[in-house]
Amino acid sequence: MDLGLDGKVAIITGGSKGIGRATALRMLEEGASVLACARGMQALEETVTAARGRESGRLAVMQADLAESATMDKIVERCIAEFGRVDILVNNAGSARLGRIDELPDAVWLEDYQLKFFGYVRMARAVMPAFQQQRAGVIVNVIGIGGLMPSAGYLSGGSANAALNHFTKALADQGAPYGVRVVGVNPGPIATERYRGFVRPKAALSEAEAEKIVAEALKESTPLGRAGNPEEVADLIAFLASDRAAFITGASVAIDGGKNRNGLAN
Numbered sequence: 001m002d003l004g005l006d007g008k009v010a011i012i013t014g015g016s017k018g019i020g021r022a023t024a025l026r027m028l029e030e031g032a033s034v035l036a037c038a039r040g041m042q043a044l045e046e047t048v049t050a051a052r053g054r055e056s057g058r059l060a061v062m063q064a065d066l067a068e069s070a071t072m073d074k075i076v077e078r079c080i081a082e083f084g085r086v087d088i089l090v091n092n093a094g095s096a097r098l099g100r101i102d103e104l105p106d107a108v109w110l111e112d113y114q115l116k117f118f119g120y121v122r123m124a125r126a127v128m129p130a131f132q133q134q135r136a137g138v139i140v141n142v143i144g145i146g147g148l149m150p151s152a153g154y155l156s157g158g159s160a161n162a163a164l165n166h167f168t169k170a171l172a173d174q175g176a177p178y179g180v181r182v183v184g185v186n187p188g189p190i191a192t193e194r195y196r197g198f199v200r201p202k203a204a205l206s207e208a209e210a211e212k213i214v215a216e217a218l219k220e221s222t223p224l225g226r227a228g229n230p231e232e233v234a235d236l237i238a239f240l241a242s243d244r245a246a247f248i249t250g251a252s253v254a255i256d257g258g259k260n261r262n263g264l265a266n
């Protein structure tokens with residue numbers, strides 16, 4: 001299926017690792033041009049190396065901290081300077097911590113929300129005027145099934161995700177009259193650096209023992225008997241960002257190996 005992403009321009013936050021990098025590579029293969037943003041230059045450079053020979057679109061990378069409110073306009077400006085326009089925003093940079101109420105002081109909540117909630121809101125606000133003016137554009141929010149499955153051990157991340165599912169639906173209403181779509185993706189366990197860090201035992205174990213425990217946890221993480229891989233999420237994001245998904249807006253799609261038990265939607 002040709003997604004028709006050839007010639008489109010996408011900003012991908014957190015585009016240097018995990019789901020974000022896989023999405024950048026997928027979009028490049030489809031002929032889109034990508035501005036990938038993250039804090040660490042090394043992983044951005046590794047993404048450039050990974051893209052070599054696979055891409056038909058152009059890749060630019062930018063060092064940016066999405067927890068800082070001044071960053072958003074600079075990212076959009078850079079994208080327009082580099083590629084002349086923006087068609088797609090993939091809000092993906094996020095990393096809320098695990099923790100119960102007694103383990104999460106205000107500072108942790110505020111830090112997690114700065115990135116995972118306000119990072120997405122501010123990026124959406126930065127692209128929305130151009131999207132409305134060009135009467136086209138897609139925002140894909142990479143959220144997480146933690147927002148659909150409340151858990152005492154993932155309070156800040158889960159509640160930020162719940163808020164982002166709400167935000168996705170509500171912003172879609174604003175975009176619809178202008179032909180601007182806003183969609184969400186709710187990944188379950190995806191075997192990225194971040195998720196492996198969650199399940200890796202904190203005890204002092206040998207590398208082999210720790211890896212064995214991680215492998216077991218990934219196996220038990222979903223009814224399908226495995227964690228997802230970033231490329232599977234990237235395929236879904238690329239589809240949702242494409243005109244093939246032109247009738248999908250305001251929806252958040254779960255990609256979780258059947259893990260979400262809460263309700264039939266999502």
Ligand SMILES: NC(=O)c1ccc[n+]([C@@H]2O[C@H](COP(=O)([O-])OP(=O)(O)OC[C@H]3O[C@@H](n4cnc5c(N)ncnc54)[C@H](OP(=O)(O)O)[C@@H]3O)[C@@H](O)[C@H]2O)c1
Nearest residue numbers: 014016017018019038039040065066094144190192194195
């Ligand atoms: N993996 C899962 O199981 C899973 C499940 C549900 C939802 N999600 C969501 O999916 C998204 C991607 O997760 P992932 O597992 O792919 O994570 P990952 O492998 O840790 O990659 C995270 C990316 O975000 C960047 N990033 C982190 N903090 C940033 C900041 N302050 N400013 C700019 N960039 C930042 C990282 O680069 P730098 O560190 O260099 O900045 C990296 O490129 C997250 O929003 C996460 O909540 C993941």
